[in-house]
Amino acid sequence: MASTIQLGDIDVDVTQKNIKNVHLSVYPPTGRVRISAPLHMSLETIRVFAISKLGWIKQEQRKLRGQERETPRDYVGRESHYVWGKRYLLKVVEVDAAPCVELKHSNIILKVRQKSSRAKKQEIMAQWYRSLVKDATTPLIAKWEPLLGVKVSKLFVQQMKTKWGSCNPVAKNIRLNSELAKKPPECLEYIVVHEMVHLIEATHNQKFIKLMNRFMPAWRHHRDDLNRRPLAHENWGY
Numbered sequence: 001m002a003s004t005i006q007l008g009d010i011d012v013d014v015t016q017k018n019i020k021n022v023h024l025s026v027y028p029p030t031g032r033v034r035i036s037a038p039l040h041m042s043l044e045t046i047r048v049f050a051i052s053k054l055g056w057i058k059q060e061q062r063k064l065r066g067q068e069r070e071t072p073r074d075y076v077g078r079e080s081h082y083v084w085g086k087r088y089l090l091k092v093v094e095v096d097a098a099p100c101v102e103l104k105h106s107n108i109i110l111k112v113r114q115k116s117s118r119a120k121k122q123e124i125m126a127q128w129y130r131s132l133v134k135d136a137t138t139p140l141i142a143k144w145e146p147l148l149g150v151k152v153s154k155l156f157v158q159q160m161k162t163k164w165g166s167c168n169p170v171a172k173n174i175r176l177n178s179e180l181a182k183k184p185p186e187c188l189e190y191i192v193v194h195e196m197v198h199l200i201e202a203t204h205n206q207k208f209i210k211l212m213n214r215f216m217p218a219w220r221h222h223r224d225d226l227n228r229r230p231l232a233h234e235n236w237g238y
Contacts, residue, residue: 001039005047010057012050016041023204024053031061032162036203064227075121081108083132085184085229092121101128126159132181133157133188140192141174147215150199164226165191167198174198183226190222 001016013034023036037046050057073079079090088108095111101124102109112121134157141152153172160166160177167174174195180188193216201208212219 003043005043005050007047007050007054007057010054010061014043014046017203019203019205021205022046022049024050024057025204026057026060026064027163030162031064033057033061073122075110075118075125081125082182083108084181085187099124101125126178129181130157130159130178133176133178136181136185136188137176137192140189141196144193144196144215148193148196148200150196152196152199165195167195167202169199169202172199183229186222187226187229190216190219190226193219 003014003016005012005014010033013032015034015036016039017036019036019038022038022041025034025036026032027034033050035046035050037049073081075090075092077090077092080087081090082088083103088103088106091107091109093109093111094114094116096113097111099110099112099116099120101111110121110125112124134155137155137157141155145151151172152174154174156173156175157178158175159179160175163177164180165174165176174192176188176191176195180191194212197208197211197215200211216222
């Protein structure tokens with residue numbers, strides 16, 4: 001059962017499910033607030049709980065909103081772009097062939113047809129980033145499935161505006177943000193493990209944290225590293 005409560009100008013998404021305790025989360029990059037609460041708890045009780053945590057919520061939102069943003073990209077020569085946490089310079093080459101992207105030394109070579117628009121170049125780059133995440137994630141899933149004792153049915157990669165990844169524990173699908181291709185490989189692996197652990201425990205409760213501590217002791221370091229890095233100007237916002 002899902003609903004929304006308002007605390008002044010803050011919307012709080014509330015999901016009531018068959019759990020024992022209340023869980024409050026503030027999600028990067030926008031500071032979205034979500035509460036998971038037991039089915040028996042009234043909305044008024046949940047509101048009182050949220051009000052008691054209002055100072056912490058605002059503090060977390062200020063941190064997230066102060067995070068550095070990438071400047072808008074024009075997809076022109078010598079422009080900086082990131083792949084796996086490293087900076088590359090874009091080189092645009094006009095070709096009479098199907099568009100493609102190649103990584104060579106310190107350059108990203110973007111091959112496009114003559115007079116391609118900025119939107120078209122952005123689309124080609126976005127598709128490339130999706131393919132990078134998908135190709136890098138497949139062996140990670142194969143590595144972690146036997147370690148965690150789970151099986152991922154399907155992997156989806158797309159541009160996501162409010163989260164790095166998500167998991168459907170029932171369908172056993174995981175969904176990843178293509179922006180992860182711009183971050184260090186360790187950050188991608190952290191998100192993959194995070195979502196795969198949700199196949200064992202759907203919520204961010206103490207069991208979930210214990211599992212993360214057991215299988216990836218440095219997960220908090222990777223999480224903080226990921227959330228310190230610049231967010232894409234085009235895909236993320238308030």
